[in-house]
Amino acid sequence: DTGVSQDPRHKITKRGQNVTFRCDPISEHNRLYWYRQTLGQGPEFLTYFQNEAQLEKSRLLSDRFSAERPKGSFSTLEIQRTEQGDSAMYLCASSLLQGQETQYFGPGTRLLVL
Amino acid sequence: GENVEQHPSTLSVQEGDSAVIKCTYSDSASNYFPWYKQELGKRPQLIIDIRSNVGEKKDQRIAVTLNKTAKHFSLHITETQPEDSAVYFCAAGSPGYKLSFGAGTTVTVRA
Numbered sequence: 001d002t003g004v005s006q007d008p009r010h011k012i013t014k015r016g017q018n019v020t021f022r023c024d025p026i027s028e029h030n031r032l033y034w035y036r037q038t039l040g041q042g043p044e045f046l047t048y049f050q051n052e053a054q055l056e057k058s059r060l061l062s063d064r065f066s067a068e069r070p071k072g073s074f075s076t077l078e079i080q081r082t083e084q085g086d087s088a089m090y091l092c093a094s095s096l097l098q099g100q101e102t103q104y105f106g107p108g109t110r111l112l113v114l
Numbered sequence: 115g116e117n118v119e120q121h122p123s124t125l126s127v128q129e130g131d132s133a134v135i136k137c138t139y140s141d142s143a144s145n146y147f148p149w150y151k152q153e154l155g156k157r158p159q160l161i162i163d164i165r166s167n168v169g170e171k172k173d174q175r176i177a178v179t180l181n182k183t184a185k186h187f188s189l190h191i192t193e194t195q196p197e198d199s200a201v202y203f204c205a206a207g208s209p210g211y212k213l214s215f216g217a218g219t220t221v222t223v224r225a
Contacts, residue, residue: 040217040218041217042118042203042215042218043158043213043215044215045212045213048211056212095210097210101210102163103148103160103213105150105158105159106157107156
């Protein structure tokens with residue numbers, strides 16, 4: 001499968017725990033995006049990378065959220081001290097920098113915070 | 115920041131009829147407008163997009179129109195089929211940058 005992949009697909013955790021999600025973009029895609037989607041809503045932008053550089057972070061993203069893309073390939077999104085309001089689908093997307101603006105989405109990681 | 119509004123939130127059409135979904139955006143700097151289809155439990159998939167230098171684009175039964183002056187764009191699906199049933203999202207932004215999405219339209223095609 002050459003599409004965007006995410007792991008895990010589902011995560012259940014207790015309030016206060018830390019969680020980490022992984023995204024593997026389409027190879028040769030140098031832009032990688034994280035979005036969050038809650039039930040009945042469209043994806044909401046969180047942050048994005050060009051290669052290993054984090055270019056923008058949503059002001060809605062609290063300090064409990066951190067994302068990395070250390071080698072410009074896969075990315076991780078960590079949520080510390082999870083809250084029930086963090087329950088959502090976390091979507092990753094990737095795109096080529098030039099010539100193809102399409103953002104291809106992964107299947108998402110569904111997080112449930114109890 | 116960009117604000118995208120999408121209407122209607124639900125749409126039920128008879129098979130073979132047309133479906134129209136409308137979106138408005140607020141940021142005049144936005145110049146890229148994709149439409150995504152999301153089936154239940156699956157990832158959003160691009161179905162068509164349009165850039166601001168084009169007023170209309172068509173791909174088989176799907177077409178998108180853009181009115182830059184009024185800051186609105188629309189998705190038209192003709193000859194709807196049961197497999198068109200899904201949630202459709204419009205988005206606005208610039209190519210290669212973050213997208214702002216509408217809240218989605220749940221389309222149900224009645225056989």
